[in-house]
Amino acid sequence: MNPILANSAIGIFDSGIGGLTVVREVMRMLPNENIIYFGDTARVPYGIKSVDTVKQYAMQITEFLLERKVKMILIACNTVTAAAENEVKELAGSIPVLGVIEAGAHAALESPQRHHRLAVIGTLATVNSDAYAKTLNTLSSETEVYSKACSMLVPLAEEGWTDNEIAELTLRSYLEDIKNMNIDALILGCTHYPLFKDTIEKVLDKPEVAIIDSAVSIATMAKKELEQRGLLNNDPHPDFKCYVSDKPQRFQELAERFLGKKVDDIEVVSLA
Amino acid sequence: MNPILANSAIGIFDSGIGGLTVVREVMRMLPNENIIYFGDTARVPYGIKSVDTVKQYAMQITEFLLERKVKMILIACNTVTAAAENEVKELAGSIPVLGVIEAGAHAALESPQRHHRLAVIGTLATVNSDAYAKTLNTLSSETEVYSKACSMLVPLAEEGWTDNEIAELTLRSYLEDIKNMNIDALILGCTHYPLFKDTIEKVLDKPEVAIIDSAVSIATMAKKELEQRGLLNNDPHPDFKCYVSDKPQRFQELAERFLGKKVDDIEVVSLA
Numbered sequence: 001m002n003p004i005l006a007n008s009a010i011g012i013f014d015s016g017i018g019g020l021t022v023v024r025e026v027m028r029m030l031p032n033e034n035i036i037y038f039g040d041t042a043r044v045p046y047g048i049k050s051v052d053t054v055k056q057y058a059m060q061i062t063e064f065l066l067e068r069k070v071k072m073i074l075i076a077c078n079t080v081t082a083a084a085e086n087e088v089k090e091l092a093g094s095i096p097v098l099g100v101i102e103a104g105a106h107a108a109l110e111s112p113q114r115h116h117r118l119a120v121i122g123t124l125a126t127v128n129s130d131a132y133a134k135t136l137n138t139l140s141s142e143t144e145v146y147s148k149a150c151s152m153l154v155p156l157a158e159e160g161w162t163d164n165e166i167a168e169l170t171l172r173s174y175l176e177d178i179k180n181m182n183i184d185a186l187i188l189g190c191t192h193y194p195l196f197k198d199t200i201e202k203v204l205d206k207p208e209v210a211i212i213d214s215a216v217s218i219a220t221m222a223k224k225e226l227e228q229r230g231l232l233n234n235d236p237h238p239d240f241k242c243y244v245s246d247k248p249q250r251f252q253e254l255a256e257r258f259l260g261k262k263v264d265d266i267e268v269v270s271l272a
Numbered sequence: 273m274n275p276i277l278a279n280s281a282i283g284i285f286d287s288g289i290g291g292l293t294v295v296r297e298v299m300r301m302l303p304n305e306n307i308i309y310f311g312d313t314a315r316v317p318y319g320i321k322s323v324d325t326v327k328q329y330a331m332q333i334t335e336f337l338l339e340r341k342v343k344m345i346l347i348a349c350n351t352v353t354a355a356a357e358n359e360v361k362e363l364a365g366s367i368p369v370l371g372v373i374e375a376g377a378h379a380a381l382e383s384p385q386r387h388h389r390l391a392v393i394g395t396l397a398t399v400n401s402d403a404y405a406k407t408l409n410t411l412s413s414e415t416e417v418y419s420k421a422c423s424m425l426v427p428l429a430e431e432g433w434t435d436n437e438i439a440e441l442t443l444r445s446y447l448e449d450i451k452n453m454n455i456d457a458l459i460l461g462c463t464h465y466p467l468f469k470d471t472i473e474k475v476l477d478k479p480e481v482a483i484i485d486s487a488v489s490i491a492t493m494a495k496k497e498l499e500q501r502g503l504l505n506n507d508p509h510p511d512f513k514c515y516v517s518d519k520p521q522r523f524q525e526l527a528e529r530f531l532g533k534k535v536d537d538i539e540v541v542s543l544a
Contacts, residue, residue, distance in 0.1 A: 041321075042315075042321055042322075042325050043314075043315055044320075048316075048430065049313075049314055049518050050314075050518050050519060053314050053517075053518045151427070151430075151431050152427060152428070152431055152433070152438075155423070155424060155427035156424070158320065158423075159423050159424055161424070164445075165441060166424075166438060166441050166442055166445065169437060169438050169441060170438055173436075173438065245325075246321050246322050246325045247322060
């Protein structure tokens with residue numbers, strides 16, 4: 001077995017552009033790391049697909065990243081984490097794998113009260129998997145979790161409609177139940193959803209409710225893990241390479257908008 | 273080469289559930305035909321994908337249908353027709369192939385005036401291909417065509433939101449330009465769009481503008497073609513078999529709502 005090298009890249013993947021919210025936080029917290037991003041833009045969205053299909057896609061992407069000798073894999077997609085985290089970990093062997101769900105769950109339980117009332121919004125697949133409730137209940141026995149599928153948010157984000165009237169009306173429809181609940185925190189259970197953070201805050205209109213963005217938590221966990229393993233890199237000019245399975249016209253534009261910098265190293269690869 | 277048999281099925285395919293609008297019209301006009309439907313629900317939506325990716329998917333589905341000895345193939349998807357109609361025809365050899373674009377174009381030019389002003393709405397891929405303008409211009413030299421991509425309509429249809437306030441607001445945004453134009457007809461350049469017909473009529477608010485549903489035209493063309501070839505079937509209890517590449521929870525429910533009858537013969541197959 002080859003040793004894991006500090007100057008190898010961190011591999012981050014998602015079904016589309018949503019995982020770039022994770023890339024953004026990793027770049028902020030670990031500015032000297034090489035990063036390889038894989039966005040499965042030919043097969044987005046995952047959230048309406050079956051568990052078996054999502055597992056198959058996740059295995060293909062994991063193999064692709066392992067061939068590129070990544071030192072760590074971040075599953076920047078809640079649907080994949082819910083459906084295939086164990087399979088990805090098994091395939092990755094000694095390479096550490098972190099998923100967004102555990103990261104988000106830890107962050108949601110950080111507030112000081114003993115009893116937690118939480119709401120999670122995510123794709124249909126994530127909600128049906130009940131993955132947040134299961135993870136939260138293993139971390140804290142006194143947690144109530146309400147989950148709500150919001151299937152239109154990924155297409156809206158991919159269209160670039162995150163703060164117009166249609167996004168607001170869609171969120172009003174999805175968050176109606178949650179607005180009437182007495183919750184401590186709302187978990188954004190999909191990596192596309194931080195793009196709607198302002199609109200969600202406006203529609204929810206409850207400043208006392210914490211909005212949990214798991215991108216921040218997973219970046220924190222990644223930093224800690226790399227420190228513990230002595231695998232931090234110190235490259236002053238690290239690489240950022242994107243692979244996509246199809247090149248929608250908007251990928252580069254949206255990636256640059258998300259990351260606030262030029263993204264020109266984008267390669268189209270076919271996995272199927 | 274095997275002869276084409278009248279009691280073989282008509283093969284109809286689409287990226288998802290949209291092509292069921294074509295199935296509905298074929299059932300109405302050709303009630304004694306066996307039908308095989310393929311919905312590529314694992315890879316829906318096609319409209320945001322590249323031409324090469326759509327071509328590859330279309331070839332896989334065509335091969336699948338040919339293995340099932342269909343006597344005719346209807347491409348019930350504008351994105352596929354625009355990207356891969358020639359390739360599907362070549363692969364199908366002597367089996368007749370009809371695409372929705374030519375069908376829709378013929379219907380749009382049926383009105384008696386000499387000069388036609390038309391608008392087409394479709395997916396990004398269909399609009400970028402310019403396929404309607406090209407086809408319309410070969411049929412009539414005096415035709416002006418305005419095209420508009422409406423990326424959110426397929427996700428809205430797959431969510432079942434075709435006549436709520438969000439669908440209306442989305443259509444108001446997309447149809448704003450077209451409302452101010454002096455057009456004779458609006459072509460629904462995507463087989464999902466007939467589901468929004470009532471909302472489109474309401475938003476457009478121009479009873480003098482013909483709304484062209486290419487499902488009706490392609491069913492008419494299919495009937496004529498089968499008559500000419502002596503391939504009409506007369507089964508009083510024909511089969512309707514659906515294949516999907518993934519089974520979203522809503523497929524059966526939506527299919528039954530579209531077709532107004534029980535749909536229980538649904539099989540999941542993997543093409544990739």
